[in-house]
Amino acid sequence: MLTIANLQKGEKAKILDFPIDTIPLKLIEMGCLPGNEVTLVQTTLFNGPLFLTINGSNIAVRKDTAAQIFIEKL
Amino acid sequence: MSDTVIQVALIGNPNTGKTSLFNHLTGLNQKVGNYPGITVDKKTGTCKLSKTQKATILDLPGTYSLNASSADEKIAIDVLNDPNNENYPDVAVVVTDVEQLKRNLLIFTQVKDLHIPTILVINMADRMKPKGITIDIPQLEADLNTKIVVISSKLQTGISDVKEAILAYKSISTEVCIPAERFKQNTIKNPELLTSLTAAELKKVQHHETVIRYQFINNSLKNSYKIDKEKASDLQTKLDRIFTHKIFGYLIFGLLLLLIFQVIFEWSSVPMEFIDETFGALADWTKATLPAGMFTDLLAEGIIAGLGGIVIFIPQIAFLFLFIAILEESGYMSRVVFLMDKIMRRFGMSGKSVVPLISGAACAIPAIMATRNIESWKERLITILVTPFITCSARLPVYAILIALVIPSERVFWIFNWQGLTLMGLYVIGFAIALLSAYILHKTLKIESKSYFVVEMPKYKVPLFKNVALTVIEKTKTFVFEAGKIILAISIILWVLASVGVNDAFTNADKIVTTSIEENGFNEIQEVSLQNKMIRFEESLKEEASKSNKTLTAQDVNTAIAEKMPEFRQAVIEDEIAALKLENSALGTIGKAIEPAIKPLGYDWKIGIALVSSFAAREVFIGTLATIYSVGSEGDDEEGNTIIAKMQSEVHANSGKKVFTFASGISLLLFYAFAMQCMSTLAIVKRETNGWKWPMIQLIGMTIIAYVAGLIAFQFLK
Secondary structure, three states, X not given: OOEHHHOOOOOEEEEEEOOOOOOOHHHHHOOOOOOOEEEEEEXXXXXXXXXXXXXXXXXXXXXXXXXXXXXXXX | OOOOOEEEEEEEOOOOOXXXXXXXXXXXXXXEEEOOOOOOEEEEEEEEOOOOOEEEEEEOOOOOOOOOOOHHHHHHXXXXXXXXXXXXXXXXXXXXXXXXXHHHHHHHHHHHOOOOOEEEXXXXXXXXXXXXXXXXXXXXXXXXXXXXXXXXXOOOEOXXXXXXXXXXXXXXXXXXXXXXXXXXXXXXXXXXXXXXXXXXXXXXXXXXXHHHHHHHHHHHHHOOEEEOHHHOOOHHHHHHHXXXXXXXXXXXXXXXXXXXXXXXXXXXXXXXXXXXXXXXXXXXXXXXXXXXXXXXXXXXXXXXXXXXXXXXXXXXXXXXXXXXXXXXXXXXXXXXXXXXXXXXXXXXXXXXXXXXXXXXXXOHHHHHHHHHHOOOHXXXXXXXXXXHHOOOOOHHXXXXXXXXXXXXXXXXXXXXXXXXXXXXXXXXXXXXXXXXXXXXXXXXXXXXXXXXXEEEOOOOOOOOHHHHHHHXXXXXXXXXXXXXXXXXXXXHHHHHHHHOEOOHHHHOHHHHHHHHHHHHOOOHHHHHHHHHXXXXXXXXXXXXXXXXXXXXXXXXXXXXXXXXXXXXXXXXXXXXXXXXXXXXXXXXXXXXXXXXHHHHHOOOHHHHHHHHHHOOEOOHHHHHHHHHHHOOOOOOOOOXXXXXXXXXXXXXXXXXXXXXXXXXXXXXXXXXXXXXXXXXXXXXXXXXXXXXXXXXXXXXXXXXXXXXXXXXXHHHHO
C-alpha cells in the first residue's frame, strides 16, 4: 500500500488509515484523519522531514512518521 | 457595575495571534512568572474593560488541544478543569485564525464542553477578502451556541468588541457543544482517565474523541464558512518554494545568519562604548565626590563596576533577540527548523535545537529556556548540555582583550587581519565542539524517549512591532535579572576578598615596600615601569603640542619630565604596595593555591584569581584583572593604565619573563571557549533538568575539555 512517503513533490492524496499507537496525537489533532486531503509540498536533502499540507494546514513531519500513513493518490 | 475583577483565560493554537491579542489587551501591564513546580511561563496581565471594571487576563500556552500530551496542555487542563484553581476563569476566550478555523475550533469545543462561558475570537479578519473567505456569523454563533468576535490584531480592529464581550460574559451560554453521551469515553469530562488508562488506551480514546469533534466542527462550518478557492493567493507557496528549497534554502539561511551577526556587531559597538565610558566616569565621580574609605571603594570598584559588567551586554543581547524575534514572528524560523532537522538529528538534536543554539550566541540563559518546545527529552537534554559551548556575549570582551594582547594586527589576504580571523575561528571552534559533544552524547546517553517531530509551518507575515518589542524586552530582562544578580554578588565578594588581608605583609605593605626601596633603590622591573611612565608622558606631551600647533624642544620635554619625576616614583611605589597587598589578600591566597594546577597551562597566580572568579561568570575575568592591576593605584594617567598595557608589561615574578605570550594567550582563549564558567547558566540548567545531576556533569565535562585544550595548546606552542 502507498504511504505519504511514496508521494512525489506536488502530488495530492487522500488519507486512508494509520496506526493509532505510533502516530503523534498532535498530528491527529491538526487534522490528519482518514478522508482528509494531503499534499506533499517540499522535501529536504538526505531524506529529511517532509513539508505537507493536511486539511489546509502546513505541517512538517519526519519521513518515518509519513511512511506510516496510508494514502490513496488523487 | 462590580468592583470584583473578571478572570479571563486566553486559549488557542499557536500562530493564531493569541499573544498579539494579549499584548493589545494588556499593553505593558503584563508579567511573566512560573507555574509552581514546572518550567512553563505563566503570562498574566490586567486590562481595563470599562471605567469601573478590570479583568485579569491569563495567557495560557498555545496548544492544539486539551489532550494533556505536553506540559503546556497539562497546565491548561489544570486551570480549566478545577473551579478551585486560583486561575480558574469566569470566561474563556479562544483565539482562532480565520484561515485555519476548522483546526482551531478543536480546542474551542473542548473548552466549551467544560461548561465555561467561551467567547470565540476569529482573528486575521484582514485576510478574509484576499483569501475569498466569507463567514455567516449569526449562523455560526447559533451553531456553536456562543458569542463570536471578529478581529484583526494586525489592523487593531475589534479589540474593543472583545472587551465588550468579556464584560457581558454572564449572558453567554454554558451549554456543551457535544453531549457527553456521544463519546464512549471522554477525557475532557473525566480527567481521571488521563492517569487511569494505559498510554495506548488513552490514545485510542483521544483519537476517537478527536474524530467526533471534527465531525461536529465540519457540520457547524458547513452552512456558514465559505471559501472561494480561486482567490487563494499563492504568494505563500512561492515564498516556500524559495525559502525551503533544497539548496537555496540553506544558502539563504547561511547568508541571513552572517548578515545578522555583522549587523549586531556594527550596531552594538556604539552603545557599548557609551555604557563603558558612562560607568567608568560614574566610578571616577563616586571616588572623587564621596569621602575616601571602605564604603566608597566598595561602591566604585565593586558595585558600579559589577553593574557596568552586566549593562554592557544589553545591546548585543537585545539586538540578537530582536532578529530572532523577527524571524520567529515572520514565520521563517519554522522553515529553518524544517531545513535543519535532519542535520541536527545526526547529532542527537532536533531541528528545533537551531533556535536555542543561535540564541546561545547572545546568552545561554534564555537559550536554554528556549529548548522547552523540543518534544523529545533526549534531544532537549543534549541541546541544553551543548548550548553553553556557543560563543556568548560574555566571552567576547575576554576574547577581545586576549586577542589584542597576543595576536598581531597584521593584514592577511585583502580584507582579513589575524585578529579578526582568530575571533571568527573561536566562534567556529565553539560551534564545532558543541556539535562534537552532542554527537558523543547522542551515542552514549541511554535515554529512551519518543522522538517525534510535528511542526506547523505558519503563514509568512510581516512581524508586528509590538510583539517583537515585547519579546525582546522579556528575553533581555531574563538575562539582566537571572545573570545580573549573580554577577553583581560575585563582583562584591571579589572586591571583599581582595581587600581582606591574611597576614602581616598585607597590613604593613606600605612600610615593607618603602623600606626596601629606600635601602636598595628600584629593582630592574620597577625601573622598566618607571621608564614606561616617562615614555608615555613624553608621548602625551608631544601629542598635546601637535594638537595646539606648538613646537616642543628637547629641553622642554626634559624639564617637564624632571618636574614630574617625584610623582612617577611615587606611582611606582604605590603600584608595588598594591601588588604586595593583593598578593597577601584572601584572593591572592586562593590564586596562589591553585597556581600549581594551572602552571602547565602557562598561567600565573594572578590569572588563577581571574579564572576562579570567572567560574561565576566569564566576563568577570576583565573586571578581576582590572581589580588585580589597579586596586590601590588611584589617580590613573589617561591611557597608561589601560588593562592591555598593564597586562603587556606583566612579568613572572621569579623569571622576569612575560606572562602573556602567544602560547599562554592561545591557551587562555581555548580555556575560555570551552569552560563552563557561568554560575547563572548552571542555575538555569538545574531548573530545566530538575536536579543537580546534569549541571554537574556539564560543569565537570566542560572544565576537563577546557583544561586539556589549554594544556595541549600551551605545551605545543611555548
